[in-house]
Amino acid sequence: xxxxxxxxxxxxxxxxxxxxxxxxxxxxxxxxxxxxxxxxxxxxxxxxxxxxxxxxxxxxxxxxxxxxxxxxxxxxxxxxxxxxxxxxxxxxxxxxxxxxxxxxxxxxxxxxxxxxxxxxxxxxxxxxxxxxxxxxxxxxxxxxxxxxxxxxxxxxxxxxxxxxxxxxxxxxxxxxxxxxxxxxxxxxxxxxxxxxxxxxxxxxxxxxxxxxxxxxxxxxxxxxxxxxxxxxxxxxxxxxxxxxxxxxxxxxxxxxxxxxxxxxxxxxxxxxxxxxxxxxxxxxxxxxxxxxxxxxxxxxxxxxxxxxxxxxxxxxxxxxxxxxxxxxxxxxxxxxxxxxxxxxxxxxxxxxxxxxxxxxxxxxxxxxxxxxxxxxxxxxxxxxxxxxxxxxxxxxxxxxxxxxxxxxxxxxxx
DNA sequence: TCTGGGGTCCTCTGCCCT
DNA sequence: TCTGAGGGCAGAGGACCC
Numbered sequence: 001x002x003x004x005x006x007x008x009x010x011x012x013x014x015x016x017x018x019x020x021x022x023x024x025x026x027x028x029x030x031x032x033x034x035x036x037x038x039x040x041x042x043x044x045x046x047x048x049x050x051x052x053x054x055x056x057x058x059x060x061x062x063x064x065x066x067x068x069x070x071x072x073x074x075x076x077x078x079x080x081x082x083x084x085x086x087x088x089x090x091x092x093x094x095x096x097x098x099x100x101x102x103x104x105x106x107x108x109x110x111x112x113x114x115x116x117x118x119x120x121x122x123x124x125x126x127x128x129x130x131x132x133x134x135x136x137x138x139x140x141x142x143x144x145x146x147x148x149x150x151x152x153x154x155x156x157x158x159x160x161x162x163x164x165x166x167x168x169x170x171x172x173x174x175x176x177x178x179x180x181x182x183x184x185x186x187x188x189x190x191x192x193x194x195x196x197x198x199x200x201x202x203x204x205x206x207x208x209x210x211x212x213x214x215x216x217x218x219x220x221x222x223x224x225x226x227x228x229x230x231x232x233x234x235x236x237x238x239x240x241x242x243x244x245x246x247x248x249x250x251x252x253x254x255x256x257x258x259x260x261x262x263x264x265x266x267x268x269x270x271x272x273x274x275x276x277x278x279x280x281x282x283x284x285x286x287x288x289x290x291x292x293x294x295x296x297x298x299x300x301x302x303x304x305x306x307x308x309x310x311x312x313x314x315x316x317x318x319x320x321x322x323x324x325x326x327x328x329x330x331x332x333x334x335x336x337x338x339x340x341x342x343x344x345x346x347x348x349x350x351x352x353x354x355x356x357x358x359x360x361x362x363x364x365x366x367x368x369x370x371x372x373x374x375x376x377x378x379x380x381x382x383x384x385x386x387x388x389x390x391x392x393x394x395x396x397x398x399x400x401x402x403x404x405x406x407x408x409x410x411x412x413x414x
Numbered sequence: 415t416c417t418g419g420g421g422t423c424c425t426c427t428g429c430c431c432t
Numbered sequence: 433t434c435t436g437a438g439g440g441c442a443g444a445g446g447a448c449c450c
Binding site: 053066067111112113114115200201202203204205206207237302309314315316317318320 | 441442443444445446447448449450
């Protein structure tokens with residue numbers, strides 16, 4: 001085993017840990033529903049259009065997995081217990097876990113609520129020892145199990161944590177090894193026999209393309225000429241896959257990353273056929289997005305709406321403004337304008353609003369069209385203050401479904 | 415079987431300007 | 433004035449991730 005001489009590997013001197021919570025949403029729910037321990041449990045939307053966001057290992061033993069339609073999960077496992085998600089709670093637990101991780105190194109890059117990379121290069125302890133300590137503290141302080149991958153690069157560490165996870169069985173998860181280390185110098189030998197789907201960035205579409213040229217394992221991918229691979233999957237993607245297959249992944253752990261876009265979307269229980277009903281939803285979604293923009297202290301220039309029709313075909317329409325916005329009213333106005341161009345008569349199952357090209361709102365320059373913006377800014381700030389004091393449900397835009405009769409302005413429920 | 419919600423990144427196309 | 437090439441940018445969509 002070991003690295004062959006004369007290959008294209010770059011020097012990777014770091015030691016990276018990937019920490020991944022086991023069935024995170026379900027694990028958090030089981031802390032407040034201990035009576036459900038040992039049962040097949042899923043977090044997600046139980047309705048006809050809901051999907052599984054997280055499944056317990058007991059549910060996974062029946063073949064249930066995340067992103068699976070709830071209808072199918074029930075068919076596979078009729079006794080499954082569905083719980084609605086509580087994103088607020090998951091975020092709070094996640095933040096506390098990130099604090100634990102930062103007590104080991106300041107170089108922590110959260111990847112999602114339940115995963116993070118840590119750069120522990122230069123630490124006095126052995127990385128596998130750090131991994132065990134992390135597992136112990138997360139379990140003791142938050143009651144949640146996690147798996148840790150240790151390697152010289154992000155992609156390998158992530159694969160390691162996957163291999164350290166428990167296996168689902170009908171009687172509960174089998175004990176995983178907890179910490180899996182990919183030895184330095186043996187990366188390519190470790191990767192070679194593994195399926196290409198273990199590579200970050202190989203989904204169904206790329207897998208189909210690779211299958212057509214006879215590539216099934218990472219070793220075969222590593223040997224495939226780069227120029228021909230680029231012809232099959234595109235230049236950037238080809239280079240990326242070639243590098244990862246050859247264990248080349250010099251991406252550093254970046255502790256602070258600023259968001260590049262923010263969006264909200266909603267799937268309707270039944271398809272919606274009118275601009276008016278969709279417009280009402282756009283107001284609510286725009287309000288949520290704008291509120292988050294202001295909380296994050298950013299504003300965005302490009303407004304995008306997403307429309308998914310009954311047949312699941314999806315379109316987006318976007319418009320880039322002269323100046324960044326963080327006002328729900330301005331955002332909703334722009335979103336409605338974009339929606340006007342879309343024929344919705346066939347029925348819409350999902351609508352979304354997003355903002356990208358985020359920047360500091362201090363750079364805002366008012367155009368003539370935005371002449372009313374200062375007053376809306378005052379309203380937005382007032383709304384934020386009310387929500388800070390009384391919670392996010394304390395006040396809604398007046399034209400949202402929760403706000404009673406249609407009118408302009410804002411309303412307080414109750 | 416029938417597909418949530420929130421993101422990132424890449425590619426392609428068309429338009430505008432030089 | 434017209435035309436083509438090429439770059440930059442916006443918009444749209446695809447693929448992928450958790």
